[in-house]
Amino acid sequence: MAEAQRARxxxxxxxxxxxxxxxxGELRLQRCDACDHVYFPPRPFCPKCASRKVSIFKSSxxxxxxxYVINHRPAAxxxxxxxxIAVVELDxxxxxxxxxxxxxxxxxxxxxxxxxxxxxxxxxxxITLPMFRPAKG
Amino acid sequence: MRRNQVAVVGAAETTKLGVIPDMSQIQLHADAxxxxxxDAGLKLSDIDGIAxxxxxxxxxxxxxxxxxxxxxxxxxxxxxxxLHVRHAAAAIEAGLCKTVLITHAESGKSMIGKQPRFTPPDxxxxxxxxxxxxxxxxxxxxxxxxxxxxxxxxxxxxxxxVAVVQRExxxxxxxxxxxxxxxVEDVLNxxxxxxxxxxxxxxxxxxxxxxxxxxxxxxxxxxxxKPVYILxxxxxxxxPMVSQMETFNSSRAFKVAGPLAFKEAGITHKxxxxxxxxxxxxxxxxxxxxxxxxxxxxxxGKFIADGNTRPGGKxxxxxxxxxxxxxxxxxxxxYALQESVRQMRGIAPAQxxxxxxxxxxxxxxxxxxxxxxxFTNEK
Ligand SMILES: [Zn+2]
Numbered sequence: 437m438a439e440a441q442r443a444r445x446x447x448x449x450x451x452x453x454x455x456x457x458x459x460x461g462e463l464r465l466q467r468c469d470a471c472d473h474v475y476f477p478p479r480p481f482c483p484k485c486a487s488r489k490v491s492i493f494k495s496s497x498x499x500x501x502x503x504y505v506i507n508h509r510p511a512a513x514x515x516x517x518x519x520x521i522a523v524v525e526l527d528x529x530x531x532x533x534x535x536x537x538x539x540x541x542x543x544x545x546x547x548x549x550x551x552x553x554x555x556x557x558x559x560x561x562x563i564t565l566p567m568f569r570p571a572k573g
Numbered sequence: 574m575r576r577n578q579v580a581v582v583g584a585a586e587t588t589k590l591g592v593i594p595d596m597s598q599i600q601l602h603a604d605a606x607x608x609x610x611x612d613a614g615l616k617l618s619d620i621d622g623i624a625x626x627x628x629x630x631x632x633x634x635x636x637x638x639x640x641x642x643x644x645x646x647x648x649x650x651x652x653x654x655x656l657h658v659r660h661a662a663a664a665i666e667a668g669l670c671k672t673v674l675i676t677h678a679e680s681g682k683s684m685i686g687k688q689p690r691f692t693p694p695d696x697x698x699x700x701x702x703x704x705x706x707x708x709x710x711x712x713x714x715x716x717x718x719x720x721x722x723x724x725x726x727x728x729x730x731x732x733x734x735v736a737v738v739q740r741e742x743x744x745x746x747x748x749x750x751x752x753x754x755x756x757v758e759d760v761l762n763x764x765x766x767x768x769x770x771x772x773x774x775x776x777x778x779x780x781x782x783x784x785x786x787x788x789x790x791x792x793x794x795x796x797x798x799k800p801v802y803i804l805x806x807x808x809x810x811x812x813p814m815v816s817q818m819e820t821f822n823s824s825r826a827f828k829v830a831g832p833l834a835f836k837e838a839g840i841t842h843k844x845x846x847x848x849x850x851x852x853x854x855x856x857x858x859x860x861x862x863x864x865x866x867x868x869x870x871x872x873x874g875k876f877i878a879d880g881n882t883r884p885g886g887k888x889x890x891x892x893x894x895x896x897x898x899x900x901x902x903x904x905x906x907x908y909a910l911q912e913s914v915r916q917m918r919g920i921a922p923a924q925x926x927x928x929x930x931x932x933x934x935x936x937x938x939x940x941x942x943x944x945x946x947x948f949t950n951e952k
Contacts, residue, residue: 442704442706443692443699443704444694444704445694445695445699445700445701445703445704446694446695446699446700447695447700448700451697451700455700476817477697477700477814502720502821503717503718503719503720503821504716504719505712505715505716505718505719505768505770506767506768507708507712507767508764508766508767508768509711509764509765509766510708510709510711510712511706511708512703512706512707512712513708514706515706515708518765519706521706521707521712521713521716521767523716523821531816531817532816533702533705533707533814534705535705535706543768548719548720548723559704565704
């Protein structure tokens with residue numbers, strides 16, 4: 437029997453640039469050319485002012501830990517509990533769900549507002565996930 | 574919408590609550606609907622409007638043999654039934670229909686005739702949340718809690734006290750699933766589910782259902798049961814992705830729906846005799862008390878821990894025991910509405926003496942949606 441696998445994202449035309457970015461080692465966000473609003477998840481218009489003139493840019497990949505749970509049960513397929521499910525606030529503003537790697541999955545190690553940086557983890561030949569680790573230095 | 578123009582004239586839960594292995598989900602809908610129709614002294618043919626969630630209105634209408642002139646399939650999670658009440662009240666006032674049946678049922682525990690929840694991998698949730706290990710509500714709904722606690726100085730013990738107080742209410746309700754008393758220590762020593770939440774801070778998983786019947790207030794006085802009037806209503810949605818909430822310090826959907834209902838009702842917080850805040854998890858009453866404007870967020874944890882919401886307290890909250898102790902089939906909003914109606918009828922097992930105004934506040938998804946209904950028994 438095949439081992440249960442982690443849920444795998446399937447890009448759409450509107451999100452393809454994001455997933456192409458993670459494969460290329462870039463965390464890509466979008467900025468509105470009209471009002472400068474930076475937003476996530478991807479879409480080809482600004483959710484603040486409705487402008488369709490938006491640009492894709494590379495995020496610094498830096499942020500901080502906004503909140504999390506440490507999931508014990510039930511565990512998602514492909515995960516070994518306990519594991520943290522985190523929401524990271526990027527320096528550019530948007531927040532995204534992720535996992536915190538290179539760090540014990542404990543309340544003591546996972547301090548709110550701790551500085552984080554993106555670390556890309558290859559899932560397979562097509563998908564690379566943006567994870568975060570405690571920022572160095 | 575104008576106040577007190579529409580009333581609840583029929584209300585009932587399924588004959589059994591808890592584990593119901595001998596009924597499919599659709600039959601649970603029918604069981605609740607038939608009980609509510611009997612409660613209102615009506616015939617099926619009297620129903621000309623139907624609303625339901627998860628199951629489609631056409632499914633329920635056909636199964637029951639109803640030919641509606643108004644349908645509402647709003648399905649925004651556990652508060653869908655609050656939205657149905659609001660929409661039904663507007664529809665009755667507008668003359669689109671006369672007598673609306675709202676049904677909820679879920680074979681949440683036995684999973685008979687129930688479609689499993691599925692997140693498509695090309696949906697936004699499937700791309701930007703599912704790959705990071707979210708797996709069911711316990712792994713998602715508590716994600717904002719640690720931020721909320723840090724911002725407002727709320728303690729683990731205070732959130733644990735939500736479950737303790739609600740168990741006190743449940744003990745007074747013969748139909749509650751969990752009735753044995755618990756302590757804060759019991760809560761904090763129960764099995765870890767998703768830190769910071771443990772088993773006793775997470776809702777039950779049960780089978781059951783409920784149904785409501787609404788009609789215009791001028792017709793309501795001819796029904797066998799005491800009418801319960803709709804005084805104010807509110808609704809909103811925010812996001813299906815918990816990670817994308819504007820803030821974890823409050824719920825935008827709560828902050829829109831709740832105040833809308835208070836404004837429409839023309840009441841202040843001091844007028845509220847009885848309060849239901851949908852508690853899928855133990856933090857929700859704290860969000861609700863803050864977002865609905867009962868008190869500053871900083872005070873919500875202490876307010877509950879100090880016993881203000883327990884039997885005999887000044888703000889009776891979740892008097893059926895809530896989703897934590899009464900029952901939770903997956904979409905608890907209907908049971909909160911049923912308890913508000915019982916309180917307004919004066920027949921609740923844990924009746925709040927002389928209660929005249931009940932606020933019933935619901936959540937859908939993981940803070941994705943919200944609906945608030947304010948009831949009164951005085952026209
Ligand atoms: Zn813009």
